[in-house]
Amino acid sequence: MKILVTGGAGFIGSNIVDAYIDHGCDVAVVDDLSTGDHSFVNKKAVFYNCRIQDEALDNIFFRFQPDVVNHHAAHINLRHSVVNPIYDAENNIIGSLNLLKNAVKYRTKKIIFSSTGGAIYGEPDSLPVSEKTPAVPLSPYGAAKLSVEHYIRIWHLLHGLDYTIFRYPNVYGPRQNPEGEAGVIAIFALQMLSKKTPTIFGDGTKTRDYLYISDVVQANILALEKGSCETLNLGWGQEVSDQNVYDCVSKALEFNRKPNYSLPRPGEVNRIALNSDRAVQSLNWSPEITFPAGVKRAVRYYIEQKKKYR
Numbered sequence: 001m002k003i004l005v006t007g008g009a010g011f012i013g014s015n016i017v018d019a020y021i022d023h024g025c026d027v028a029v030v031d032d033l034s035t036g037d038h039s040f041v042n043k044k045a046v047f048y049n050c051r052i053q054d055e056a057l058d059n060i061f062f063r064f065q066p067d068v069v070n071h072h073a074a075h076i077n078l079r080h081s082v083v084n085p086i087y088d089a090e091n092n093i094i095g096s097l098n099l100l101k102n103a104v105k106y107r108t109k110k111i112i113f114s115s116t117g118g119a120i121y122g123e124p125d126s127l128p129v130s131e132k133t134p135a136v137p138l139s140p141y142g143a144a145k146l147s148v149e150h151y152i153r154i155w156h157l158l159h160g161l162d163y164t165i166f167r168y169p170n171v172y173g174p175r176q177n178p179e180g181e182a183g184v185i186a187i188f189a190l191q192m193l194s195k196k197t198p199t200i201f202g203d204g205t206k207t208r209d210y211l212y213i214s215d216v217v218q219a220n221i222l223a224l225e226k227g228s229c230e231t232l233n234l235g236w237g238q239e240v241s242d243q244n245v246y247d248c249v250s251k252a253l254e255f256n257r258k259p260n261y262s263l264p265r266p267g268e269v270n271r272i273a274l275n276s277d278r279a280v281q282s283l284n285w286s287p288e289i290t291f292p293a294g295v296k297r298a299v300r301y302y303i304e305q306k307k308k309y310r
């Protein structure tokens, strides 16, 4: 199977590329390296340094002729999307439309899309949210992701393109960029390793659902064969507070200082957790790495990185 992975030099995309190659797939990566790292790109993948919104994407599709597009390229900084929504939309909406246009032109069978459960449900009345909960994003980033979900659904109706849309919770683990939508574990770990005291925005009670990278990768493998025309939450369905994250990371690093606290930031939701029953049913997927176990693994990675770049 030939799979084009957009964002395959980034945190989640590069881990998926490795797994697809181990699975025996031919993989091409399209990434503009805006936040990605070329050293993360698997040597067995063909690499194209290109923005998904560029005309040059046509030629890449022409040469590679993918069966499946796994779409992970995005401008992922939610707070920047509040300040610069046009830049966010150019990358996340226009770029995705260019991808869909080429997918149809070159007869791609399926698209797997990384949407966000953390930023499209707004502040729901009850948690964990299922996919039936109305999507009311509070940020341009969330609005862009939701609009791409609609375009994909419409592309299925108009052109028969198959899809699986994943609504991720906060994903964490090796290679995560601390600048990202959900990079709090990376941020805390790297600051603590540099003996800096991290800041919690708000009073520490804000909650997120955290999923370790290998569980996300597994869902993307299963979606190659299952989950046709489905929109699926991934997550544990459990809320983990910012204070909890701080305590867990500081315990793993034996860091004894209390955090600083600052004002909450605009565009961010207060509480979220995702019910993934539908993914369990449709993909036969379930998460395996618990939060404390995942934090230990992630922290080990940042300790190794710190040693490498010292």
Ligand SMILES: NC(=O)c1ccc[n+]([C@@H]2O[C@H](COP(=O)([O-])OP(=O)(O)OC[C@H]3O[C@@H](n4cnc5c(N)ncnc54)[C@H](O)[C@@H]3O)[C@@H](O)[C@H]2O)c1
Pocket: 006, 007, 008, 009, 010, 011, 012, 013, 030, 031, 032, 033, 034, 035, 036, 037, 050, 051, 052, 053, 071, 072, 073, 074, 075, 076, 091, 095, 114, 115, 116, 117, 118, 167, 168, 169, 170, 171, 172, 176, 177, 180, 181, 182
């Ligand atoms: N990390 C999370 O917790 C999380 C949660 C929900 C959804 N997502 C989604 O998963 C995807 C991957 O996120 P990540 O955490 O790995 O982020 P990341 O920044 O590590 O990866 C994104 C990759 O896309 C590339 N890219 C960005 N804009 C591009 C463009 N216009 N053209 C080509 N390449 C471009 C970047 O260089 C980077 O390599 C994103 O679509 C993100 O919105 C992530």
